[in-house]
Amino acid sequence: MTSIRNIMSAEIRAQFYWLKNNKVMMVMTLLWPYLMVFIMISFGSAFGSLEEFKEKMGVASPILYLFAGSAVATASISVIDNAAGVATWHRWLGTLPYVLLVPRRFVTYLLVSSLVTSLVQVTFNLASIAPAVVVLEGASAGFQLLLVLGFMFIGTLPLLGIALLGGIASLLASEESDIINFLNPLILLLSGVFYPVKILPWILEQASYYIPTKYVVDAAKLAATYTYPPGSTVIIILYALVLLAVLYNVIGVSSTIYAERELRRRGVR
Amino acid sequence: MGKVYTVAEADAAIVAESLEKTYYKGSFPRRTPAVKALRGLSFKVRRGEVYGLLGPNGAGKTTTVKIISTLMVPDSGEAYVSGYNVVSEFAEVRKRIGVMLSVERGFFWKLTGRENLRYFGLLYGLSGRELEERIDSSLETVGLRELGGGSKFFEDMSLGMRARLGLARVLLRDPEIMILDEPTLGLDPHSARHIRRLLRLEARNGKTVLVTTHNMFEAEILCDRVGIIRSGRVIAEGTPGELKGLVSRSTPITVLLKTFDEPSLQELVARLSRDDVRVDYERVEPGKWRLSLLVPRGLEDEVLAEVYVKARALSLKVLETRVREVTLEDVFIALTGGDTGKVG
Ligand SMILES: Nc1ncnc2c1ncn2[C@@H]1O[C@H](COP(=O)(O)OP(=O)(O)OP(=O)(O)O)[C@@H](O)[C@H]1O
Ligand SMILES: [Mg+2]
Numbered sequence: 001m002t003s004i005r006n007i008m009s010a011e012i013r014a015q016f017y018w019l020k021n022n023k024v025m026m027v028m029t030l031l032w033p034y035l036m037v038f039i040m041i042s043f044g045s046a047f048g049s050l051e052e053f054k055e056k057m058g059v060a061s062p063i064l065y066l067f068a069g070s071a072v073a074t075a076s077i078s079v080i081d082n083a084a085g086v087a088t089w090h091r092w093l094g095t096l097p098y099v100l101l102v103p104r105r106f107v108t109y110l111l112v113s114s115l116v117t118s119l120v121q122v123t124f125n126l127a128s129i130a131p132a133v134v135v136l137e138g139a140s141a142g143f144q145l146l147l148v149l150g151f152m153f154i155g156t157l158p159l160l161g162i163a164l165l166g167g168i169a170s171l172l173a174s175e176e177s178d179i180i181n182f183l184n185p186l187i188l189l190l191s192g193v194f195y196p197v198k199i200l201p202w203i204l205e206q207a208s209y210y211i212p213t214k215y216v217v218d219a220a221k222l223a224a225t226y227t228y229p230p231g232s233t234v235i236i237i238l239y240a241l242v243l244l245a246v247l248y249n250v251i252g253v254s255s256t257i258y259a260e261r262e263l264r265r266r267g268v269r
Numbered sequence: 270m271g272k273v274y275t276v277a278e279a280d281a282a283i284v285a286e287s288l289e290k291t292y293y294k295g296s297f298p299r300r301t302p303a304v305k306a307l308r309g310l311s312f313k314v315r316r317g318e319v320y321g322l323l324g325p326n327g328a329g330k331t332t333t334v335k336i337i338s339t340l341m342v343p344d345s346g347e348a349y350v351s352g353y354n355v356v357s358e359f360a361e362v363r364k365r366i367g368v369m370l371s372v373e374r375g376f377f378w379k380l381t382g383r384e385n386l387r388y389f390g391l392l393y394g395l396s397g398r399e400l401e402e403r404i405d406s407s408l409e410t411v412g413l414r415e416l417g418g419g420s421k422f423f424e425d426m427s428l429g430m431r432a433r434l435g436l437a438r439v440l441l442r443d444p445e446i447m448i449l450d451e452p453t454l455g456l457d458p459h460s461a462r463h464i465r466r467l468l469r470l471e472a473r474n475g476k477t478v479l480v481t482t483h484n485m486f487e488a489e490i491l492c493d494r495v496g497i498i499r500s501g502r503v504i505a506e507g508t509p510g511e512l513k514g515l516v517s518r519s520t521p522i523t524v525l526l527k528t529f530d531e532p533s534l535q536e537l538v539a540r541l542s543r544d545d546v547r548v549d550y551e552r553v554e555p556g557k558w559r560l561s562l563l564v565p566r567g568l569e570d571e572v573l574a575e576v577y578v579k580a581r582a583l584s585l586k587v588l589e590t591r592v593r594e595v596t597l598e599d600v601f602i603a604l605t606g607g608d609t610g611k612v613g
Contacts, residue, residue: 001360001364001394002392002393002394003394006391006392006394006395006396007391007392009391009396010387010388010389010391010392013384013387013388013391014377014380014384014388017377017379017380017381017384017388018377018379018380021379021380021381021422022379093374093375093376093377093378094371094374094375094376095374095375095376095377097335097338097340097368097370097375098368098370098375098389098438099392100340101338101339101340101363101366101368101393102363102392102393103360103363103364103393103394104360109392261342264339264340264341264342265341265342266292266293266341267292267332267335267340267341268335268340268341
């Protein structure tokens, strides 16, 4: 039986080869979080000055928040794109049957493969923003960014569960419909990265508590406010992320197991 | 564990018993049966032989291959690979097979041949030195090494190179059993011959090969035994020689005709067809047609005379007539009723 390590190694290499062979794409990936910064500044300027933005978002260092928040937003998109996209991507390439022929459960392959690609992407996204943060805000801000990276790693776990669900739905719909592209704007809308979730209608504000990215954004706000964030808040954020991780992965994994059976009933294409 | 063998099955690498499969159409709430792809398909592949599933388009070849390679679950019936059930013991089956489903897809476009093989090799449980050695030897075996396929992007490869890379992936794990769905589809004669030679060589080295094709010629020269499938059933099975014996009481006759008037030709075919005479036709070049007739032994002269008379009546010019040796194509036509699968 193929070991988990082998699957991880295969995915890391594939991702490395992919970036190496697509240099323009690599540069775009590096620049992407900066693009997001501009989007956030544009959104932010709707509130007026930087001071007002600071006030509304409740952060002490708006620059650090702008950058960290952008990185979190792009990382969140990457995770959903990568993890939910794995299955449909393989179908488009025609590699799906060969991946299913790995002598492991499909869900194992999907989980390991999307976890690896997601963590690499998240690191990539936050690392690309690091130079700007250090130049503008100093080395200590770099440390704060590391903290955000840690939270984003944990935030990746519940996002994976959601992504698994989205990917499986796309695969089973067996249309060329892309459910993933619907997930991302929804998650960003509810994450409160562009504006405080309080300004959302009540029902959406409630829904935002089920969005992992919201908690990572909260963590980014903490990091942009305190050098040593208060322990109780950190614990609450961690607790929420772990809870959501369990919830979404139980749903995601069980529906993938169902989907694998359904896929083999219909015939893998 | 695997099932209890009977003596007859002990040397069977693949056993398929009464496989049935229906495809559905429409999406989830309103799914209706669309195509009965397999209707009780059975066959047995012995260890170390090249077994060919020969059938026209839509006969159920790909469906069968997917079931045998654990990519699809049959509605009913059972299949075993090396004694392991393809449904309940799929992981055991997967460890023993190498599969190739299509020539032109199935790899990452923007990765080189070697990078692609490394990815799949790792997924199939190889690593380190062993992986690199297997990649080298597979590339060598399929002849991609000398073509520089290892460092070429998949998207830049010709169909012939892609087929070779597909085969290299099959060989990576050194599987007991190779399962290939139309591995020569779309290849030029040179590449196709190369692939066939390779498969024969692997079989001589002890591997079992299950291959599908709609190419009679290929089945005849490549396979130790052939199962002819039609509408989801194996309708005849045996060595090419045995299968040809099935029509030994018939003589194949080829007639070359000159005309630009296809309706008249169709009329001629209709007039010549009888219960004991099968007729099929095909264009050779513009204005030139070949009729293939399968005629009961002893009636050759009578039928030939009939061809001349009826052709003249329709103003069709007979260029040449020839009484031939039986080929697998004749068997195929005799058994499948003129449906050679060449069109469609
Ligand atoms: N996913 C599917 N949904 C619906 N019908 C299908 C599906 N796959 C195959 N079929 C139908 O099932 C029948 C058998 O198909 P299959 O692909 O097994 O035939 P084949 O012998 O491989 O044909 P070909 O020579 O064209 O590859 C065909 O009529 C085909 O149209
Ligand atoms: Mg087919």
